[in-house]
Amino acid sequence: MPHSIDRRRLRAGIVGGGRGAFIGSVHRIAAELDGQALVVAGAMSADAARAAESAAAWFLDRSYDSYEAMARAEQARADGIDFVIVATPNHLHYPVARAFLSAGIHVVCDKPLALTVQEGEALAKLVEHTGRIFALTHNYTGYPAAREARERVRHGELGEIRKVLVEYQQDWLMQPLERMGSKQAEWRTDPARAGAGGCVGDIGTHAQNLLEFISGTHIESLCADLSVHVEGRRLDDDANILLRLDNGAKGTLLCSQIACGEENDLRIRLYGTKAGLEWHQQEPNTLILKPAGEPWRRLRCGQAYLSEAARAASRTPAGHPEGYLEAFATLYRDVIADIRRVARSEAPLGSYPDVHDGLRGLRFITAAVESSRRGAQWVSL
């Protein structure tokens, strides 16, 4: 007879993500998409009216005015939430995650992990101490193509990787939106709420994480030229970074939020001694493999020739485009499966970015900011 945890959808709560923050809906859709969880409780805004209104719009069972109250109350309930989603500005990641971990509740947290490496280290200790699941939503690793790419690298299909090119170009901050009433832009350009990195923290970390996820290498040192192109902005809105990896490869990580005409153009190219590989987030169902001396191959999500890891991440046959929400949902599906495992006293698989990946992201941000501050000199991670 199945364990009781396996006979129901899990119950989730959310902190942040109230109306206006598109990422809130993304988390709800992703958490619920595979029918394995329902969001039932929330502390969706620091503003009480807004919190209540947001919760009602989502038909939540329980709405709280503060995350502290929510953590306490949910811990106390027999039917309390199984996990919490942290969808707040960066400066709250640490205190919110701490509150729920301390209440014995699993955590799924937005990236970057925290404001500083110090906070990140404290969080890592707390995760270890509490034994709770902690997942960081580097959601791009949920794409089937990203997983296929990692499998191909792991199985040596690229040979030794020599050159890596990862970039993430956007244009949404090419105007001073933070002075034009955009709450999203406001906190993202405020060091107190976003941390030391602007663009490099917001999307550069996604690029860094994806690069390390797929390539299986780590950035050893970097030389970062961060820019503020929009006058008066307090954090970088563009970065060009030289990379040296621990396997001897070299390359660049480019990110921008002032790249006029670009939407969400995360892409990666790897070049090895046996093959190259290319993927674009905006055309996510296709992965290009470039074997030496042979025609490029266009691998397509949903096809039987893909690895088990990639196939498991598709919900529909090939040709039925899946996208951002499905990739995000795959992360949740993996997390939820691990929460069930923990409930059954089984070992979690951990097949999603965790607190240690989050720490690497914070070290990357810190190094990039430090490098740039010194006039774009080399800094080790």
Next chain:
Amino acid sequence: MPHSIDRRRLRAGIVGGGRGAFIGSVHRIAAELDGQALVVAGAMSADAARAAESAAAWFLDRSYDSYEAMARAEQARADGIDFVIVATPNHLHYPVARAFLSAGIHVVCDKPLALTVQEGEALAKLVEHTGRIFALTHNYTGYPAAREARERVRHGELGEIRKVLVEYQQDWLMQPLERMGSKQAEWRTDPARAGAGGCVGDIGTHAQNLLEFISGTHIESLCADLSVHVEGRRLDDDANILLRLDNGAKGTLLCSQIACGEENDLRIRLYGTKAGLEWHQQEPNTLILKPAGEPWRRLRCGQAYLSEAARAASRTPAGHPEGYLEAFATLYRDVIADIRRVARSEAPLGSYPDVHDGLRGLRFITAAVESSRRGAQWVSL
């Protein structure tokens, strides 16, 4: 104070869609994606064990052994389902829809509408008689780009449409899967369960519907050359069809399930006196506009320059790919909003394919089969 229907997720039931039929999951995900409904009941298989197992896998509250039992029981419950999803082979569409409509339950039904025009007409009368919502899942009309395309045509941006090219190419039936154990292939190639059209019924109707949806024209007559390329198959697996439209335009509708290497390649091109337009389902977030004498424009879903109709159909900002499931979900969202309207005694908007669209599809299939049977002669719809 909001109407009680507006204070909760709707309750949905499903007939068919048990394990093995990917379309079952698609319906569940799509119906629930926007947080406006939950699937709580099902008669998911004619096989009782399989039905129960499928229902348990989805954590349904209630599982039935037959759709008749389900219709009766749900009609009787205070917390019965608000609407039913019909995800069965074609020959059951009519009886299942009839059972639920008669029980006063709204219906969302897979395409094609029924086996014959006669059944379709009976269904149309029943829908009118019962006043229930009846939606047909020509899901491709849920894509933001398809809606943008329709808006552009409506507003005259193409001028007078002269030429239309719509196609839907797949390869999944290029082998005789129906004799190799594939249940999906089995019923789709069986006239008793699929109807008179094979490929032309299964995907040709999607192409016909999308063409008429976007162009605002109707097929007036056609000349269809249907083929059976796989030996022993009982229904067409490929069709090449000349079209004449009621506005004087001409063109072709091509569909195939033996087009080696194609996945789900639905695409449409329209050419008018002022502009052309092109859309590919496999790259759904981009719509190409080709104004006479000017550079092509690449319209992207999620952008502020799109029509309200298209913007309302995106859940994320531009550059966050949405796909098949989201488009399907948009249909459900519109249907659910109409079910709420009906509950509040308001007029439904009907912004989704309905029983009359389904009838047009049946007439299209009938005409295509008739034309081909006569050696590819012209037949009026």
Next chain:
Amino acid sequence: MPHSIDRRRLRAGIVGGGRGAFIGSVHRIAAELDGQALVVAGAMSADAARAAESAAAWFLDRSYDSYEAMARAEQARADGIDFVIVATPNHLHYPVARAFLSAGIHVVCDKPLALTVQEGEALAKLVEHTGRIFALTHNYTGYPAAREARERVRHGELGEIRKVLVEYQQDWLMQPLERMGSKQAEWRTDPARAGAGGCVGDIGTHAQNLLEFISGTHIESLCADLSVHVEGRRLDDDANILLRLDNGAKGTLLCSQIACGEENDLRIRLYGTKAGLEWHQQEPNTLILKPAGEPWRRLRCGQAYLSEAARAASRTPAGHPEGYLEAFATLYRDVIADIRRVARSEAPLGSYPDVHDGLRGLRFITAAVESSRRGAQWVSL
């Protein structure tokens, strides 16, 4: 010691192609591109002043007022031209070709071959009788990718071909240019100078020729719906044609000169039992191969993995785009090599479209026009 013909560039003459006709320059560039011939003589216009002016602009040694005079004079010279290029409107193809063939001069002629099947048959006899080289510039067969495609089909890589889709879409005649001073449009829409086919003759024959060239099959019968979309036009400007091929395959040939936004969009898709294949003239250096159940392969011109036939048709390494002029030049290179062979009393290879291909083109036009005239009924070729 090499034959004297091998120690010099060949001498070419041209009839037609004076200023304003871009195709004249195309022929000159193509004939000379590989350094194997020089255009030295011409009767470039019926207007004497224009003829002289055009000849001077090209630094020709000899300019004539009429093709008859040119044929006589060049035949008489010790250093007369080795071959003539016929770049006139269609109605002159036959008399001009006849004059030069009768003068013992090899001919390279624009398509379509002539105005009627009868003229074409007379020309075929004359070619046989004179033993001169006669090449028809179905230039798209000169593309390396088209040659690679043919090789792949020949070697059975596609298996048995089931479905063929060829199209050629343009928009240059979407306005009534023939009444707006365009000489090119004027003769192309005049039955007396263009022949019975408009769009179907001008570009439909290219599509038909390319289809037969690559697929190795022949069109057996067709059902053509020709249209005149621009009011007052005397010849078709759009065609949608159902095809049945002699190997049992079916498909469509579409062509248009009113497809708003399209430039010169010739493309072909073939679907066999083992693989599919796709090529677009506007991205000519890439050929897509779609093996059943495997990733698409992107074959690139200039790569070592291509067939000898395709490699011989590239002048530069992969990644150095070659285009329309180079493909045209490849036809000339093959013709010139054959002219040298004939001079050395060797058998020509004939690896270019010839008078028999031209006859097939005329039969295609005739059948399409006849089919359409009967209300789009089936007609055998």
Next chain:
Amino acid sequence: MPHSIDRRRLRAGIVGGGRGAFIGSVHRIAAELDGQALVVAGAMSADAARAAESAAAWFLDRSYDSYEAMARAEQARADGIDFVIVATPNHLHYPVARAFLSAGIHVVCDKPLALTVQEGEALAKLVEHTGRIFALTHNYTGYPAAREARERVRHGELGEIRKVLVEYQQDWLMQPLERMGSKQAEWRTDPARAGAGGCVGDIGTHAQNLLEFISGTHIESLCADLSVHVEGRRLDDDANILLRLDNGAKGTLLCSQIACGEENDLRIRLYGTKAGLEWHQQEPNTLILKPAGEPWRRLRCGQAYLSEAARAASRTPAGHPEGYLEAFATLYRDVIADIRRVARSEAPLGSYPDVHDGLRGLRFITAAVESSRRGAQWVSL
């Protein structure tokens, strides 16, 4: 009456470019393509037999054993060459160019200009002193799309340029070809014949030149991480370079000859305050314009909406792909027109890369090598 120089094709000579060097044929085709010049003389190899054989294969009138002999003899002839093409390894550019300039003969020279900045400066003085035309074949500036891009930037369509990304990826040196019998690889990896830069000199200079050509800005300083990925190679085969431009923009220049699967992937992206712009050499007939807040526009070569500068660089209507050879030919056409101007005592237009552009290229190479040698520190140009 036209000047005598205007009544004939110009006479060209070539140094280098003998059999095996594809670039020799490229120069011949390009120089002759527009019917404005013929190559009639050559010193095509240091090996006398090879020189004679190469000259015979091209039907040259005169073949020389050395460039010195050729310069002297051609200077002395009444019908001597009008200009010489220098298609030798880099170390000969300077002495060969010097010999012909001193003989009063115009020069078209391969890039990079010379081995060192010192040689380049000497050459610049000589060009000024002799008043001869000196063109450097940064051939990518001959593409219509590159010229259109420059016009758009000049006319302010991009606003202020903030970010520039230029790259040139190849894979042809991913194996140690220089030890496997490839003459092309041999001299290109030999500092004595290639200069201080390997990949950065061979293709990095093309990228640098194209960037400055289109953007109208200059690289002010750079931080270059050059790599030798193939063991035992004496010059860099990969480079990742941070750039700062004189207008305040920042960006990267990436080049590689070990990027597995890439052919000749030169591409450029510019991001301004009003629009972005993107061009790929491998799809040369398309230029993407990305105006802020509007759909991307796909500008196509040959279209009437392009600038005069771009239209003049196309030979065929839109949709007839032109490529590498045509772009190269456009440079020659401009040079030849200037040689005619000089003969008519008119001022040359200089609309092609010249000796000063060559000097900038040498300074770029020098700075990149110097930066990398210091551990990738910033160096000013």
